Every structure is written in C-alpha cells, then in structure tokens.
Amino acid sequence: MKILNLFAGIGGNRLLWNDVLPDINVTAVEFDPAIAEVYKFRFPADKVIVCDAFDYAANNYDKFDFIWASPPCQTHSRINFSNQNTINNRSLPGFRLYSLISFLKTFCKNKFVVENVMPYYDPLISPNAKLFRHLFWSNFYIPEKFFQKSNKLIKNFVISDFKDFDLSLFKDIKNKRQVIRNQVDSSLGKYIFSCALDKGLFDDIE
Numbered sequence: 001m002k003i004l005n006l007f008a009g010i011g012g013n014r015l016l017w018n019d020v021l022p023d024i025n026v027t028a029v030e031f032d033p034a035i036a037e038v039y040k041f042r043f044p045a046d047k048v049i050v051c052d053a054f055d056y057a058a059n060n061y062d063k064f065d066f067i068w069a070s071p072p073c074q075t076h077s078r079i080n081f082s083n084q085n086t087i088n089n090r091s092l093p094g095f096r097l098y099s100l101i102s103f104l105k106t107f108c109k110n111k112f113v114v115e116n117v118m119p120y121y122d123p124l125i126s127p128n129a130k131l132f133r134h135l136f137w138s139n140f141y142i143p144e145k146f147f148q149k150s151n152k153l154i155k156n157f158v159i160s161d162f163k164d165f166d167l168s169l170f171k172d173i174k175n176k177r178q179v180i181r182n183q184v185d186s187s188l189g190k191y192i193f194s195c196a197l198d199k200g201l202f203d204d205i206e
Contacts, residue, residue: 001025004060005046006053006069010038012183013068013115014046015164016190021197027064029053034172035179042165054096061104066196067112069104070184071097098124101137111196113138115184132188142195147188 001024005014008028017024026046030036036050049056053069061067097116102125104112114137118130127135129142136142167176 001066002064003027004057004064004067005029006057006067007031007071008039008048009035009070009182010167010179011042011046012186013070013189013192014043015186017193020190020193029056034170038167038170038173038179041170054100057100058103061108061112062110065110066193067104067108067110068189068192069100069112069114071100071114071116093119093121095124101125105137105139108139111138111140113140113142113192113196115192131191132185134184134188136192138192138196140196142192145191147185147191 001021003017003024003026005011005026005028008014008030011028014026014028017026026043028036028039028043028046028048030039030048030050031052033050036048039046040048053071057067057069097114101114104114105125115134118133118135123135125137128138129136129144131142131145132147167173167180170176173179
C-alpha cells in the first residue's frame with residue numbers, strides 16, 4: 001500500500017501504522033530539513049522528501065492509495081486568537097488548508113484525510129469528524145471515538161508519549177517542545193488509518 005504523509009513533522013501520526021498494516025510503502029514530505037532528518041532517523045524505511053507539501057500534493061496526489069495531511073496549525077489555533085492582542089504575535093490564518101481540502105475532495109479518488117486543530121473561527125469547510133481536539137476532512141467514514149487526554153508533561157526535550165527515541169540528540173532543532181506538541185497522537189493516527197482500511201468511500205456507503 002502506497003501512502004503519502006504530507007507535512008510529516010517527526011511522524012507521530014505514522015508511528016503505529018505498521019501495527020494496522022505491516023506491508024506499507026510510505027513517502028513523507030516535510031519542508032524543514034532539520035525535522036526531516038528526525039523523521040528519517042525514526043522511520044528509516046520511509047522515503048523522505050524535503051519540499052513544499054502543498055505543491056507536492058498537487059502534482060502527486062494520484063500516485064498513492066492513502067494520503068494523510070496535517071498542515072501547520074498554529075495560525076488556526078485558539079492560542080493564536082488569544083495572541084492577537086499582542087502586536088508582535090498577530091498573524092492571519094493560513095487558508096491554504098482549505099485549498100488542499102477542496103482540491104482533494106474534488107480530484108482524489110483514493111482515500112485521504114486532512115487533519116487540523118479546532119480553529120478559533122468557524123471552519124470554512126465542514127469537517128467529516130471531530131476527535132479529541134482535532135478536526136478531520138476525509139472521503140471515508142470516521143466513527144466517533146473517545147480519546148483520553150494525556151496528563152504527561154514534556155520534560156528534558158524527551159518525547160513523553162512516544163518513547164522510541166530522544167529528540168535532544170538533534171541539535172539543529174531549536175524549539176523541540178514545539179515540534180513535540182505539533183505531533184498527532186500516535187493512537188489517534190492508528191485509529192484514523194484503521195478507519196481508512198475498514199470503511200469504504202462515502203460514495204460506496206448507502
């Protein structure tokens with residue numbers, strides 16, 4: 001199964017995919033070279049491409065059986081809304097998120113999911129699912145499921161929920177806590193991937 005992991009980060013969403021389906025061929029796209037090096041270390045069997053994920057999606061979406069996309073969420077988050085009163089932190093939301101959703105909904109015939117945080121504004125395109133603090137736009141059915149919020153703290157630049165490696169080894173990443181926070185929880189990533197395999201496309205469901 002050929003999988004495209006867009007805006008891959010350090011791969012929290014991807015960590016447990018092999019538990020669902022051992023035989024997968026993953027291509028990961030990450031814009032930041034330093035973060036891409038972490039992903040390569042964590043998933044040496046995956047192909048990692050350093051480039052703009054939006055552009056890569058537009059040119060390669062039809063080459064994969066399943067696409068996961070987690071565009072940057074900072075400008076959409078409710079924390080961003082609270083920061084608008086501080087002039088140095090003001091930023092407009094990155095609405096390329098909705099360009100990607102619209103494009104995949106229109107053209108992608110294989111399964112895809114786009115993930116992002118619950119924004120401080122009303123979503124411009126209604127999501128297909130809401131799990132934990134995430135919204136999902138997809139062309140397959142994602143049933144509701146409860147996910148327990150973790151009470152663990154991130155200390156000493158070591159991944160607390162994903163203990164497969166120590167992020168402090170990578171000196172080129174300055175804000176390690178932000179990189180860890182940007183991960184999608186691995187159990188959530190596993191659940192969404194399971195839904196993509198178990199359920200048909202919306203067009204196939206009566």
